[in-house]
Each structure stands twice: as structure tokens, then as C-alpha cells.
Amino acid sequence: MGANGINPPCKQMVTSLAGRKAALARYILYLSLFLWGALIVIFFFLAQVAYRRDLPGNNTTRPYWDPALIALLACSFVIWLFIQRILHQLWYQDSKERHAKNWFELAGMGFLWAAWTGSILASTILLPSFVWAAQRASLNLLYCVLVIGWIQWATLSILLFPSLYIVALYGSWNTHFYDTWGHRPFHKYTLGNQENGSRNRERIER
Numbered sequence: 001m002g003a004n005g006i007n008p009p010c011k012q013m014v015t016s017l018a019g020r021k022a023a024l025a026r027y028i029l030y031l032s033l034f035l036w037g038a039l040i041v042i043f044f045f046l047a048q049v050a051y052r053r054d055l056p057g058n059n060t061t062r063p064y065w066d067p068a069l070i071a072l073l074a075c076s077f078v079i080w081l082f083i084q085r086i087l088h089q090l091w092y093q094d095s096k097e098r099h100a101k102n103w104f105e106l107a108g109m110g111f112l113w114a115a116w117t118g119s120i121l122a123s124t125i126l127l128p129s130f131v132w133a134a135q136r137a138s139l140n141l142l143y144c145v146l147v148i149g150w151i152q153w154a155t156l157s158i159l160l161f162p163s164l165y166i167v168a169l170y171g172s173w174n175t176h177f178y179d180t181w182g183h184r185p186f187h188k189y190t191l192g193n194q195e196n197g198s199r200n201r202e203r204i205e206r
Helices: 009-015 017-054 067-092 102-129 135-172 196-203
Strands: none
Touching: 009 135, 017 067, 067 102, 067 135, 102 135
């Protein structure tokens, strides 16, 4: 229950199809974040291979790994570590885990969103200055990284801001984050009204 005495939306939606769909959509969005990060690492590796392959003898001092690109790659690894923990909690709902709270999710997502915004903006501004590599496959691969990076930024925004709005509205900072968008639809289905839903959960647990 929130600080103002009103149950969070998840408690009101737990028996509804909309709540189950929202929970599933949230899980898919987090999973897509993990996959986008994997694609960014893969494209970075391919770009480096292409760059080394096409490197002319008179261009050995040209910079390739700019700090902005390094920051983007580092953020991808941090997102991997954070998302795998979130996905584990969304699936298993371990209520004894002290970090399975809204404040932890929002703090982590807020930090990642800020870091990712700075990295992707800096990389977007930097990349056109790679005019010396305009004819190289590595530059095209880096542009693919930027496209995926902006898609990942949009996914982060879709996950962060609705959750922040819901949690701030109901004051449920210390409740479990796997209930923010509705009950998880994977193991504990509930049907009917609130009373029937409680009985169904007890029957399933037996």
C-alpha cells in the first residue's frame, strides 16, 4: 500500500487481463534491452575488425576508440549486469531480496538513462568527424551502433518514466518492483475478483 493509503495500480490490476499484458510487456522490454546491448557489442567488434583490415600504412596514428565510444560500450556492459538482475526478479519474484524494491530499480534505471543519454549524444556528435574513414565499412558499422543505441535509449525511456510516474504517484518506493506494472503472468495467474484471485493463488501454491 502506498504512503497515501491507496494501493498501487498493480494491486488493482492483479486480476485483470490488462495487468497481465502490462507485466509481460515490461518483461519483453527489459529482455530487448539485454539484446540491444548484445548487438552493440557485436557491431563494435565487427567495426574494429573492419577498421584493422582496411587500415592503410599512412593512417596508423588516426584515433579510432574515442572516449565517447568507449563510454557507450561500457554502458552496454553495465546494462547487461543490471538487466539480468531485474529479469531474474521479474521472473522469480523473490520477496526476500532486499534489492527487489522500486527505489533500487528506479535508481539504477535513472543512472543508466543519464549515462546512456550522455554517451549516445557524444557519439552522435563525434561520428561525423570520422571523415577520414568515410569509405570504410567500419564507419557504416558504427552508424549501426548509433541506430541501435538510440533504440535502446527509447526503450530505457519507456521503462523508466512510466514506472517513475506510477511509483511517485502512489508513494510505493519501498514495494517490490515486479508489481509496478501489474502482476507477473508467468507462474501465478489470478482470475476473477480479488477474493477469487486469493483463493486461486492458494490453490496453485498447493
